[in-house]
Amino acid sequence: MAERVLLQGNEAVGWGALAAGCEGFFGYPITPQNEVIEWFAREFPKRGKVFIQSASETGSINMLHGGAATGSRVITSTSSPGWALMQEGMSNLSNAELPCVIVLVQRGWNTTRHAQTDYTSVTQGGGYGGYKTIVLAPKSAQELYDFAQLGFYLGDKYRTPVIVLSDAILGQMMESVELRTLDFGPLPEKDWSIRGKANNKNGERHFSSIAQGMLPTPRHPNLCAFWADYKEKLDTIEKNEARHETYEVDDADLILVAFGYVARVAQEAMIRARKKGLKVGLIRPITLWPFPSEIIKDKAEKGARFLVIEDNMGQMIKDVELAVQGRVQVSLINALARHLPIEEGAIYPRTVLEKIEEFF
Amino acid sequence: MEREWTTGTPRLWRHIPLILPFCPGCQHATAIRALCESIDELDMEGNSVLVVGVGCYTMASVLVDVDSIMVAHGRPCDVASAMKRILGKDSIVITWQGDGDALAIGCEPTIHAAARSEKISTFMINNGNYGTTGGQLAPTSVMGQVTTTTPTGRNQDQGYPIEASEFIGSLKGVAYSARGAFTSPANYKKTKKYMKTALQKQRDGVGFSFVEILSTCPANWHLSPRDSLKRLEEEMIPQFPLGEIKNVDTIE
Amino acid sequence: MAKGMIEINENLCRGCGFCELFCNKGCVEMTERYSSLGLPLPEVSNPEECTACGMCAWMCPHLAIEVYKYVEASPSTSN
Numbered sequence: 001m002a003e004r005v006l007l008q009g010n011e012a013v014g015w016g017a018l019a020a021g022c023e024g025f026f027g028y029p030i031t032p033q034n035e036v037i038e039w040f041a042r043e044f045p046k047r048g049k050v051f052i053q054s055a056s057e058t059g060s061i062n063m064l065h066g067g068a069a070t071g072s073r074v075i076t077s078t079s080s081p082g083w084a085l086m087q088e089g090m091s092n093l094s095n096a097e098l099p100c101v102i103v104l105v106q107r108g109w110n111t112t113r114h115a116q117t118d119y120t121s122v123t124q125g126g127g128y129g130g131y132k133t134i135v136l137a138p139k140s141a142q143e144l145y146d147f148a149q150l151g152f153y154l155g156d157k158y159r160t161p162v163i164v165l166s167d168a169i170l171g172q173m174m175e176s177v178e179l180r181t182l183d184f185g186p187l188p189e190k191d192w193s194i195r196g197k198a199n200n201k202n203g204e205r206h207f208s209s210i211a212q213g214m215l216p217t218p219r220h221p222n223l224c225a226f227w228a229d230y231k232e233k234l235d236t237i238e239k240n241e242a243r244h245e246t247y248e249v250d251d252a253d254l255i256l257v258a259f260g261y262v263a264r265v266a267q268e269a270m271i272r273a274r275k276k277g278l279k280v281g282l283i284r285p286i287t288l289w290p291f292p293s294e295i296i297k298d299k300a301e302k303g304a305r306f307l308v309i310e311d312n313m314g315q316m317i318k319d320v321e322l323a324v325q326g327r328v329q330v331s332l333i334n335a336l337a338r339h340l341p342i343e344e345g346a347i348y349p350r351t352v353l354e355k356i357e358e359f360f
Numbered sequence: 361m362e363r364e365w366t367t368g369t370p371r372l373w374r375h376i377p378l379i380l381p382f383c384p385g386c387q388h389a390t391a392i393r394a395l396c397e398s399i400d401e402l403d404m405e406g407n408s409v410l411v412v413g414v415g416c417y418t419m420a421s422v423l424v425d426v427d428s429i430m431v432a433h434g435r436p437c438d439v440a441s442a443m444k445r446i447l448g449k450d451s452i453v454i455t456w457q458g459d460g461d462a463l464a465i466g467c468e469p470t471i472h473a474a475a476r477s478e479k480i481s482t483f484m485i486n487n488g489n490y491g492t493t494g495g496q497l498a499p500t501s502v503m504g505q506v507t508t509t510t511p512t513g514r515n516q517d518q519g520y521p522i523e524a525s526e527f528i529g530s531l532k533g534v535a536y537s538a539r540g541a542f543t544s545p546a547n548y549k550k551t552k553k554y555m556k557t558a559l560q561k562q563r564d565g566v567g568f569s570f571v572e573i574l575s576t577c578p579a580n581w582h583l584s585p586r587d588s589l590k591r592l593e594e595e596m597i598p599q600f601p602l603g604e605i606k607n608v609d610t611i612e
Numbered sequence: 613m614a615k616g617m618i619e620i621n622e623n624l625c626r627g628c629g630f631c632e633l634f635c636n637k638g639c640v641e642m643t644e645r646y647s648s649l650g651l652p653l654p655e656v657s658n659p660e661e662c663t664a665c666g667m668c669a670w671m672c673p674h675l676a677i678e679v680y681k682y683v684e685a686s687p688s689t690s691n
Contacts, residue, residue: 023446024442024445024446026442050442050445050446052441052442052445052476054438054472055468055469055472056468058435058438058468059435059438059468059469059472062431062432062435062438062439062442062469063438063439063441063442064442065431065432065435065438065439065442066411066429066431066438066439066440066441066442066443066446067442067443067446069429069439069443070442070443070446070447072446074442074446088432089432089435092431092432096429194409194427194428194429194443195409195427195447195451196406196407196408196409196426196427196447196451196452197405197406197407197408197425197426197427198405198406198407200427203406205374205425205426205427205428206427207421207422207427207428207429207430208428208429208430209421209429209430210430210431210432211418211430215421215422215430216378361682361683361684361685362682362683362684362685362686363617363680363681363682363683364680364681364682364683365678365679365680366616366664366666366679366680366681367664367666367669367670367677367678367679368619368666368669368675368677368678368679369675369678373675380624380674382626382673382674383626384626384627384628384651384674385626385628385629385630385673386673387673388673389673389674389675390670390671390672390673393675542671544634544671545634545667545670545671548670548671578628585628585629585630586628586629586630586633589630589633
């Protein structure tokens with residue numbers, strides 16, 4: 001049994017990265033993720049690992065680019081405004097197919113408090129070029145710890161950046177975490193890493209580019225050859241990596257859909273509803289891209305209605321509607337349902353329960 | 361009598377089946393050949409990593425036979441800083457940039473890499489305008505210079521050119537800063553010496569090293585190759601004097 | 613007697629004329645001939661004067677020039 005400790009969500013990210021063999025952190029301070037960068041500043045240099053405080057989030061993401069290109073596992077973290085600055089870098093990392101992990105501790109637009117306002121930006125590829133990146137949505141400090149490790153594994157497996165989508169509540173909350181090192185299985189050799197020719201097989205030159213398809217390479221003689229390969233990779237990820245968790249969906253007439261900390265609010269509301277005899281279930285997407293559409297489509301075909309709860313103005317609901325294909329009703333509880341109309345406000349289980357009762 | 365090769369295409373220059381995008385009289389390739397020779401002569405082929413930004417010189421990323429990486433416009437110094445720290449002191453990490461790349465969009469990474477005293481070498485080609493995009497104003501355009509975005513000549517409204525080597529050289533974390541040009545074989549020799557010194561500073565782990573290389577851009581200057589060499593000597597060198605600006609063996 | 617030899621790759625040449633400009637001995641001259649890109653081509657008009665100094669190759673911005681020097685044949689390869 002692994003050691004169990006009390007950790008803040010932001011610090012759990014650090015311990016998770018360490019367990020995954022992460023070699024470098026590059027970041028810039030921004031509330032509410034400051035504990036992440038401070039953790040790495042404290043824990044990495046003394047272990048002989050790399051820590052650089054960049055001069056901006058644009059700097060962080062490009063340092064991440066450099067670190068990832070060496071084939072080492074590297075990570076950065078930021079919050080929403082910094083995430084906006086990282087979009088160009090995300091596009092480049094996706095084109096260059098470099099694995100790395102980005103932890104996004106969301107905050108609500110220009111507040112410093114919790115929200116889920118970056119859903120569309122992380123799932124739809126917020127930069128240029130039409131890329132997608134795997135998005136993991138933890139709901140607890142334990143999952144922040146685990147998903148840091150899973151993120152590195154999936155990144156290496158598919159040669160893609162992976163986003164771990166946290167937020168101010170998950171990042172600041174302290175919870176018990178079991179420090180378990182996860183083993184996901186073997187990974188392909190990184191025969192593309194840029195470490196100097198002497199380190200390469202047969203001394204052959206390695207080349208990494210953010211303009212794959214522009215300069216012809218043996219793998220991609222032209223632009224469409226690259227696009228075809230990239231599309232195939234996205235299709236494979238969509239087919240294999242969609243993850244979700246279900247609660248009491250088998251007999252449910254109404255299924256709640258929520259991710260991140262809101263999933264815990266929804267779960268509480270669901271439990272209270274069940275106590276009242278209402279047939280309510282919950283689907284919690286764990287990967288936001290690829291989105292677990294199959295389970296939602298399956299339940300929609302069986303006639304269940306859907307209630308999406310998200311702490312923004314309604315972003316994930318689009319993915320749910322796409323999965324449902326108009327078969328059943330999809331309703332929304334958004335950030336306007338917060339108990340106070342200010343940044344400290346939160347969606348409470350009782351608000352969700354009141355809405356649930358309207359369906360029965 | 362037998363013939364023996366003496367001078368020409370450097371050993372580390374890769375022959376690729378592409379027509380190079382260099383206009384007649386453009387000296388980007390001269391700079392890249394000087395880099396190939398420098399790396400070869402210092403025996404750094406196996407442990408060098410070339411980080412290349414975006415501009416006409418981006419071709420350097422496929423022309424030099426060392427591991428290389430093409431990155432975002434303006435960001436080579438960020439990428440190189442991370443690579444050097446991860447690969448360790450035995451690696452040689454070189455950035456290859458233009459004046460816009462290093463001084464305009466990439467001013468932040470360049471200055472901060474220098475300030476952090478990253479053990480990397482930055483080579484910046486300065487041709488006084490944005491060549492790839494058709495000759496617009498650059499941070500290094502001289503006063504009065506006509507570009508497509510300063511049709512009546514650069515004046516106070518656009519401000520003044522940045523003297524990068526002096527500016528970078530003024531930072532404490534910098535071990536070496538120099539400016540060269542290829543206006544004559546003698547200057548070719550000197551510029552190559554600057555480049556080799558910069559690489560040696562990195563190998564010795566002293567600090568950030570920087571070499572600015574003045575280059576012609578005949579197509580966008582609307583001059584013949586020969587006249588552009590003349591302009592380089594008469595208009596650019598007075599603004600950007602050649603020579604070593606900083607050269608220290610230790611930074612305390 | 614020429615000490616060196618200049619070889620110009622006309623496929624790489626862009627006709628800038630730097631070879632003519634920087635040859636101290638006047639070995640290279642621009643001509644009225646044009647390459648497939650429509651650019652003027654140089655030629656080695658005065659090969660006897662070449663000292664294999666290599667300046668033309670250094671200054672050629674398109675790496676179109678290779679310079680060789682003449683050396684005494686070594687016994688092992690002359691027979």
